[in-house]
Amino acid sequence: MLDFTSALYLGFDHPSASLAPWQALTLGRPAALDEPPGARPLARDLALLMGEAAGLLYPSTLHLFRDLFQAAVSKESLLLFDASSYPIARWSAERVQLDEVPVETYRHHDTVSLERRLRKARRAGQRPVIVTDGLCPSCGQVAPLPALSRLAADMGGRLVIDDTQALGMLGRNPSPAQPLGLGGGGSLAWHGLSCANIATGASLAKAFGAPLAVLCGTQDFVARAARDGETRVHTSPPSVADIAAARGALAANCSAGDTLRARLVRLVEQLRAGVRRIGLQVRSLLPVPMQTIAMPSIDAARAALESLAGMGVRALATRSCGEGKPNLSFLVTARHAPADIGRLLAALERIADGISAA
Numbered sequence: 001m002l003d004f005t006s007a008l009y010l011g012f013d014h015p016s017a018s019l020a021p022w023q024a025l026t027l028g029r030p031a032a033l034d035e036p037p038g039a040r041p042l043a044r045d046l047a048l049l050m051g052e053a054a055g056l057l058y059p060s061t062l063h064l065f066r067d068l069f070q071a072a073v074s075k076e077s078l079l080l081f082d083a084s085s086y087p088i089a090r091w092s093a094e095r096v097q098l099d100e101v102p103v104e105t106y107r108h109h110d111t112v113s114l115e116r117r118l119r120k121a122r123r124a125g126q127r128p129v130i131v132t133d134g135l136c137p138s139c140g141q142v143a144p145l146p147a148l149s150r151l152a153a154d155m156g157g158r159l160v161i162d163d164t165q166a167l168g169m170l171g172r173n174p175s176p177a178q179p180l181g182l183g184g185g186g187s188l189a190w191h192g193l194s195c196a197n198i199a200t201g202a203s204l205a206k207a208f209g210a211p212l213a214v215l216c217g218t219q220d221f222v223a224r225a226a227r228d229g230e231t232r233v234h235t236s237p238p239s240v241a242d243i244a245a246a247r248g249a250l251a252a253n254c255s256a257g258d259t260l261r262a263r264l265v266r267l268v269e270q271l272r273a274g275v276r277r278i279g280l281q282v283r284s285l286l287p288v289p290m291q292t293i294a295m296p297s298i299d300a301a302r303a304a305l306e307s308l309a310g311m312g313v314r315a316l317a318t319r320s321c322g323e324g325k326p327n328l329s330f331l332v333t334a335r336h337a338p339a340d341i342g343r344l345l346a347a348l349e350r351i352a353d354g355i356s357a358a
Helices: 039-050 061-072 087-092 094-098 111-123 145-154 187-191 219-228 240-278 298-310 338-350
Strands: 054-058 077-082 103-106 127-133 158-162 198-203 213-217 290-294 316-319 326-331
Touching (some): 039 187, 039 213, 039 240, 054 061, 061 087, 061 094, 061 158, 061 198, 061 213, 087 158, 103 111, 111 127, 111 145, 127 145, 145 158, 145 187, 213 219, 240 290, 240 338, 298 316, 298 326, 298 338
Parallel strands (some): 077 103, 077 127, 127 158, 158 198
Antiparallel strands (some): 054 213, 198 213, 316 326
């Protein structure tokens, strides 16, 4: 089966033989007492890659954002989520809602309506905490982080970024020849942005293939999360195996990341050109790993999945950001070959009549 459902974008899968050995998988103690071996230098190096001053490791973004909001939110805060932001951060905000902190959404990437809402918040004495994904996988657009950061700063607030999709994919100095940029540092690097009012959380489980997460921000903010974060007391930290995988991913990113990203872009551009040639509509703006095709209905998307599976191709049915329209989605990785994209396009051409009504 030709698989287009894996989010291991750079193809890092960390077989056990590739990892450095360890004496104990876990310490049996929470991170509040002891960080696992290698955790601090890894967090520091990830923060450096992402253009932040300090970093802190977590076992997942669910743990991370719970502590992040605990550190970032006060009774005077107004928590504002991009309407299409990934659910994990919103789930983590349930803790602050118990303290009666208001939580609202704003329209996807709409800084104009957000600014109007922030003016009202300022008159009410509220400090905004704006939450967005750095890169939206559905529309393939990078969030307007410079504008969001400015709005948060003007109102005495903070910008929080879930950079899971961007870490390892986007980087510094994007250009027509390198649309994703260089280095894989994420959306802040892509924008060339560095601001004290920004905190970033990201899972390494996608591009870097390691099941752990990192919180990055200023030294003071990260120290506050480390000191006060409840998940660091009541849950286990990342295992030594997770840390070893992440360390291996950083080394591979340094030595071969730009080459892998360039290969991935070529594969995605091959797919995009072929889809257009068939007469279908590609929704993704940038050549990011997730490419989506508009579908007339969710039933049509599911029928297309069945037809593709019958031809040996595995894909996803998703919904678009914003209006929630049905999509047929394909996750391209650096391990795919041009021949794989050719097989996918041949299969799509056979079912194009059922899709083009979108």
